[in-house]
Amino acid sequence: MAGVLLLLLLLHLIPGLATAIGSICGGGRNYKADSTYQSNLAVLAATLPSNASSSPQLFITANATASSSPQLFASASASMYMLALCRRDTTNLTACTECLNSALNYALKMCPNSRTATVYFDYDEVNALRPGCLLGFSDDGSFLSPASGTTGNGTLFQYFSTANIRGNDGVVADAVRELLRQTAQDAATTARRFATAFMDSIGRGTTTTLYSLAQCTPDLSTGYCLACLEQLLGTVTTTNSLRLGGRIFLLRCNVRFEAFMFFDDKNIRRIPSPSFLAQAPAAPTATAGKRHEVKPWVIALSVAAPVALAALCFILYHGWHLRTKGTKDKGTTLQGKTTHEFQERDELVWEMETELAEFAVFDFHQILEATVNFSEENKLGQGGFGPVYKGHLPDGNEIAVKRLDSHSQQGFIEFKNEVELIAKLQHRNLVRLMGCCSQGEEKILVYEYLSNKSLDFFIFDENRKALLDWDIRLAIIVGIAEGLLYLHKHSRLHVIHRDLKPSNILLDSEMNAKISDFGLAKIFSSNNTEANATRKVVGTLGYMAPEYAFHGLFSIKSDVFSFGVLTLEILSGKRNSHECGNFINLLGHAWQLFEEESWVDLIDTALLPNGHSEEMMRCINIALLCVQESAIDRPTMLDVVAMLSSKTMIVDKPKHPAYFTGDKEAPTTNQSCSVNDITISTLTPR
Template sequence: MKFLAFGLVVLAYLQSFAATDLQLQVTALHEIRMMLIDNRGALGDWNENQLDPCVYSHIMCDQDNNVYAITLSKAGLSGVMSPSIGKLTSLRQLAFDGNLIHGEIPQEIGNLPKLMILQLGNNILNGSIPESFGNLSELQIMDLSQNRLSGNIPISLLKLPSLNDINLGGNRLTGKIPNVFGRLQGLQNLDLDRNGLSGEIPKSLSSLTFLKDIDLSYNSLSGGIPLQLFQVAKYNFVGNHLNCSQNSTPCEGSNGKSGHKTKRWIIFIATAVPLVVAFLSFMFCFRWIRRHRTVQLSLWDISKVNERQDEELVWGIEGKKSGFTLFSLSQLLEATSNFSDENKLGQGGFGPVYKGQFPDGLEVAVKRLASHSGQGFTEFKNEIQLIANLQHRNLVRLLGCCSQGEDKMLVYEYLPNKSLDFFIFDEARKALLNWNKRLTIIEGIAQGLLYLHKHSRLRVIHRDVKASNILLDSGMNPKISDFGLAKLSSSDDTEGNTKRVVGTYGYMAPEYASEGLFSIKSDVFSFGVLVLEIIAGKKNSGFHLHGDFFNLLGYAWQSWKEKRWLQLADASLVTDCCTLAIMRCVNIALLCVQENAADRPTTSDVVAMLSSESMSLPEPKHPAYFHVRVTKEEASPGAEPCSINDVTMTTPRGR
């Protein structure tokens, strides 16, 4: 009897302990639920009064009723992540990818010693990657891609012996790639593309013998590439300042990222199946299958739940993939102090542009459609459809939009140094741009155009490349903006035709201005004009300072023929150290503005010529318009024009 009594006491104690543990998990899940906005009802049965967390949707438990997986991918969630996630110490998988969750990643996730799979990609998370992630000794897959994470890659991540898949692409990470990456001997996939990483590629990456896929494209990396990395099955180093040609090897050895997602799923399945076999009974398996009937969330679904049923927004934009956000009018009114004059940055053909700041400190530029805008709703929609799907360090980043009734607004990242024309056409401010800075700007614009013309998922012809559409970040790095007039073309199209000619006088290629024919060569022409303006510090339009020359192209051509090209350059640039570089850029610019489109180089050719000082350059033929006066850019009159052409003639201002 004594043994029986003792056994009953022990059993009661164990039951009490188990009940307490269950209650802790329920409390933690409820706290997580309270900090999220459940737009689709995915968390509808996460009830604090339900004492068994294993019956919650999107929750998986082991045979001891410990929560070991939260699978809320593409569940239509917004809000922030709760630190209470760190209380679920049995978690092996945490998946919140493909939602609209913002704020910082909780440090408490580092308290999950058994976590193997962390999927937080395709949200709008900001802040730095927590140092506490270095405690996740069992972590195998980490996906933090397509967010707004900033700062350096923490060294603590490199203490994770089991890590085989890292995806940090599409963020705002800076600094160097840590040299100790070579310690992750099991690493198979490394994706760091579309950040702001600088410095050289660490040689230690060559020791990663299991590496199958490496993507370091579109950063600011420089120097050489370790030879062993060219042996990786898939590699991508384009969009940097790397010397790929030293080994006669292309910077890209794959078709973008095809297969990357498949590879991650293979790793996921290989990891998850043993867990299911080990921890789930048939009943748990059946319950998991029944509960995991999720449907992919579209931006239209979110807008319906939030009662944003403006039919004009149904354009097939997948906001989760691009970090695209639908802002309310009240949010933007608050951010811009009711669009006050003090916050106004400038005025364009689309309408006024205002600086705004959200409660979390994020600074933005808000472009508001004017009721009298000549561009109108078509260009508004066009810009969203295009730039929301484009990611490159030399393209301005579109964060979201607002469309409520008559109010149409675009929300961009805020760039503090306004636009290029604010500097190069001002006698005092142009002195702030020495030759090295101007060359960096020229190279950055060329890289952005190359991405649009060749490397992006969409083939885009901008049609309005000009100084006022080149914005400058805090480091004076250029970003191409204003895609309202851009056109898409298929990979097989060499040119297109339109009856509605749009653009800016002084930058339009002759075949486009006269016949409506546009192609990548028409963007190349605009780029050539812009390069001459950067070198001279003068506008092509209204250029009348040198005798009989009616425009900058004519003066540049005559100066080149007479070998007096140095007279073209801004006086502040002429020094012994850069004269040859200036001459080379004048040559490239004149090649770009040749009258016959077939004679002009492609964007790839331009980037190659700018990247190599030893590459010989052909002699240019005469440019277009070299004997024609190009009128000064000025506001178009209020009267309706008789011509079918819709050409912007707005006064350029910084944004």
């Protein structure tokens, strides 16, 4: 009876401040009055909203079982699971509590005695900056599983404005979908699983600006969050994307767009209108029987505009020509043009591009001051294209400065490649590019400084490896996997790293893994993940897939192979290049131990004894799947992230790995392969 009284009290005292967008009741499965289930529902209803609003993430999951009410009989059917989430941009915690209480109030009214209910609440345009929220409860134990609310249509709800955006329907629809797609990607790749954005001039001939928001529950991984949001975006039709606003919900994620600012987020990102919006509309054809008189001022403007444009182009060209003329006879001649001419032209174009790029341009003198003239005391290490220095900016921020070797034949090209790439990539498991500098022969990249150096600094050192317990190592493996998944599938550009190794995995102050060094990466178009051939193989012995090392063929499966090697090294604390028993490297040794069910002998002694044997064996299995000889047999990083995220997902048995027989084709000598830190910059495949 106490549960009933508490529910009635909630129904009468909680004001309906927010607006119910939608509710979904569980198909006919009800609880009885005065039952244990109702009592457990009352327990959670009394505490969950305030607990959610006091959480830093404005999110909470909880469950109550028969043990919550000792005086009642224990029963599996009495178990109660609840989830609550407020919009992440709010700073008004009271409003969050009020919204969740209103949502619960509404659920109890609209789904009386229902064992399962989901409610989506939000505010109208006048109160748009107050936080929306969602709340759900169920008696099903899988309700709180991250995967349960990200797939299927059981909790799917859509609500769209009745007014349309004026403009070219096809152009508007494509622009809206692009806005939502990029917002969803931003949300999935940020730690708070929340992102906002806006796009102005959403359609040709209109000044309409749209604002968008995407959010997942913060307990979801990047892969699960993106999969959930992509499912929502898959429901957006051409008709829906022409609306002046819309909201789409699943239990674990939601998106919204409006023609007005409906959130309060300092991290809002401007997404440029797609390039097709800048194309001029086709000239209208004359209607039979009608003639339109052209005003004189229209003719004047039509003539003046192209003349002014032509004059501007001439001035720019003339200035460029004068600059290049003085260097025409300098440098080494290359097919009728000098090296200096090509470099100056590229630098001029690059300078113009930086105005629209997503990175800062540093002055060379700033870099000199920050690094104390590149002093040896500030040197952190030597990279493939030059040394790396620690620096201090005037505001106190620490930076890592990568100074490219001026003697590198492709220094500027690699530099420009890396800058253009990294500036477009943002993920919690990627090293962040803070800026760059180019002055004459000096080509410099400025990164965030990561205090714990690189992964090899820990896992291959007998003393420091003890600092990496199992939980940290597993988190590093998962972080690398999610970073690669972002590069391969979810980034604005599809990227293959091609030189993944421990020294290119940096660790922040909390030991989170961040992938670095994208200067060797290959940029792919949107859907191109097929193997590509190159006559320049760049990578490190011991981490290169066989099809890449022997034939110059690379694909996303090349990175998967490197990830598998890296995972085995993290698990064992040994380099792949070391001879292991009868095998020339770690791969064959790991595969034999796994086949003989003696996999525990592979695990780093610093981790033993340990109570995570099943997780360890599963990681070895996944790693061996990644290093299989045939690229076709290897999983994608999406598969890898899914296997790492689920303890119940069935993992296939691996076939033998590459290089495990020690045959003559392996890119090694008969000596110990302890040369895996050698980076190949040029190699002509057979």
